[in-house]
Amino acid sequence: MFLEKINSPMDIKKLKIEELKVLAYETRAALINKISNAGGHSGPNLGMVEMSVAMHYVFDSPKDKFVFDVSHQSYPHKILTGRKEAFTDPAHFADVSGYTNPLESEHDFFTIGHTSTSVSLALGLAKGRDLKKEEENIIAIIGDGSLSGGEALEALDYAGEYNNNLIIIVNDNDQSIAENHGGIYKTLRKLRETNGASSENMFTAFGLDYRYLEEGHDVAKLVEFFESVKGIDHPIVLHIHTIKGKGLSYAEANHEGWHSGGPFNVEDGSPKGGGWVSDNTVFESLKELLDNNDKAVVLNAGTPMGLGFVPGVREEYVERGQFIDVGIAEENAVAMSSGIAKNGGTPVFGTFAPFFQRTYDQMSHDLCLNDNPATFLVLMPGVYGMNTNTHIALCDIQMFAHIPNLIYLAPTSKEEYQQMFKFATTQKEHPVGIRVPGMLSVTGVPDTTDYSDYNKNKVEKQGSKVAIIAVGPMLQMAIDTEKKLKEETGMEITVINPRFLTGLDEALLNSLKTDHQLVITLEDGELIGGYGQNVASFYGDSTMKVKNVGISKEFHTDFNPVELLAENGMSVEKLTAYIKENVNE
Structure with missing residues (x-):
């Protein structure tokens, strides 16, 4: 056993080359132990084992600095930098996150979970090194799937005129989450097929030095490859061919299905x-x-499974020209959608909410300024979406609800979603976004709302004294609070489902002034700048008391949704107690 003696990269350097192969085997075994019992990103990490061993054998981390794009391929790095117990001992599985994190180790330099960022960040580290007049290797590790992102291309463009040490490792497994899309990948394929000799080379076109290695799982060749560029005085791309899911036959055979997932039987x-x-x-x-x-x-944009277009389904629509995967290029997808709508098509762009953060300029300028009727599905926003700090989306309302011309809708049930989607894809007046939470109830009653009557809220329960306005999935909590109050006090309060987040139902809000003392707003996203504060602003010069309840402003991570909501005042018990204390019966 070698891994049990590896507590830092310095221990790896004591091994012989043939012993590195055994270390790689043991590292992969530790990785499989963790992901099979606790889940995580499987395929990308399995393909990075040998490369991680060789990198730490040759380079001198943390003096030499590794920047992992997305961090989906950083688990072996973590195992080799003093965090192996988090992969070998179930009691320590929760000790580390699935992404690089400087709070965990001096060998991590950024908390990273979004794609296409590593080359830009590495260029920044390199410039910082230059300003201090120091010498160290700066290494960016980026997957082929991430190369389609605009930030990666911008960074490669600047790297082409940079004039000091920068090593860019392109981990090419011919796969993003799903299959790759775009002209870049035709070029990469030709480079693989010609052992790096093709004249069609995007990297040299940027002015970068370039070398290719086919045997991305041969530790000895990787060590030799990295030693040949250690201390290099200019930017270079090391293009390395690997196999996503290496070491598990079913993961090698189904790259998309084994990108990530929950616990499994080995x-x-x-x-x-x-x-x-x-x-x-x-x-x-x-x-x-x-x-x-x-x-x-x-x-x-590289996440077709989020829309249900899994392998075996999407091929038909691709053939018909009705399904487009632009790769990891959300900005392009938004602008394309605007163009399609302008020229008479009916485009729908959907991806996970955290990745919509990259599209703000395109949403505002390319789409909404031009008022083109495209539809956007913002998947899993808010507290019921993903819960790691790199992947949460607690500010989607702040981003989109304030853009002119955009209609941003928040369904509370499957039936409302269906009617909103029908409205969005048949109307021709404005762009429409639909906030699709990870939790939608089923009422069994079709929604017949005319959503062209903009900003019209729905009164779910009519009462007096108190009104709770609950956004999206918070509606059920409001209804349950209404029931509890009625049972305990006889008080009957009003519950309102706003549905529209891009405007206020001013007629309804004015009507509440006649027989209500208190308005409470609930939202499953960040409180500051959210929907509720628009309501508070409306009532600012009146006697109406307004209580806004939402999530605190910080980078929450690894949270339980119910617990996080309760910590921020959102539970039936806390809302009931607040109303009892603040309303004159």
Whole structure:
């Protein structure tokens, strides 16, 4: 056993080359132990084991600095830099996150979870080194799937005129989350097929030095490859071919399915605990649209499974020209959607809410300024979405609800979502975004609302003295609070479902002044700048008391949604107590 003696990269350097192969085997075993029992990003990390061993053998971390793009491939790095117990001992599985984190180790330099960032960050580290007149290797590790992101291309462009040490490792496994899309990948394929000799070389076109290694799982060749550039005095791209999911046959055979996931049985890859069953609401609406409107098209940015377009399903719509995966290039997808809508098509772009952060300029300028009727599905926003600080989206309302011309809708049920989607994809007046939370109830009652009557709220329960205005998935908490108050005090309060986040139902809010003392707003996103504060501003010069309740302003991470809501005053018990204390019965 070698891994048990590895507590830092310095211990790796004591090994012989042939012993590094054993260390790689043991590192992969530790990795499989963790992901099979606790879940995580499987395929990207399995493909980085040998490379991580060789990198730490050759370079001198933390003096030499590694920047991992996305961090989906950083688990082996963590195992080799003093954090192996988090992969070998179940009692320590929660000690580290799934992403690089400077709070965990001096060998991590950034908290990173979004793609296409590593080359830019590495250039910044390199410039900082230059300003201090120091010498160290700066190494950016970026996957081929991340190269389609605009930030990566901007960084490569600047790197082409940079004139000092910068090593860019392109980990090419011919795969993003799903298959790669875009002209870049035709070039990469030709480079792989010619052992790096193709004249069609995007990296040299940027003015960068370039070398290729086919054997990305041969530790000895990797060590030699890295030693040949250690201390280099100019930027260079090391293009290395690897296999996503290396070491697990079923992961090697199904790259997309094994990008990430929950615990599984190592023997056959079957999920532990029966697996996760997804809701088909979004896919059903998209399929119905495409099957009945030949001018409709669905766009995605490297996450087709989030829309239900899994392998075996999306091929038909790709063939029909009605499904487009632009790769990791959300900005392009938004601008394309604007152009499609302008020229008579019916575009729908959907991806996970944290990745919409990259699109603000395109949403505001390319789309909404031009007022083109495209539809956007913002998947899993708020507290019921993803919960790691690099992947949460607690500010989607702040980003989108204040852009002129945009209609931003918040369904509380499957039925409302279906009607909102029908409205969005048939109207031709404005761009429409739909906030699709990770939790949608099913009422069994079709929604017949005319959403062209903008900013019209729905009164779910009519009462007096107190009104709770609850955004999206918070509606059920408001209804449960209303029931508890009625049972305990006989008080009947009003519950309002706003549905529109881009404007206020001023007529309704004015009507509450006649027989209500208190308005409470609930939202599952950040409080500051959110929907509730717009309501408070409306009532600013009146006697109405307003209590805004939402999530505190900080980078929350690894939270339980129910616990985080309660910590911020959102539970039936806390709301009931507050109302009892602040309302004259």
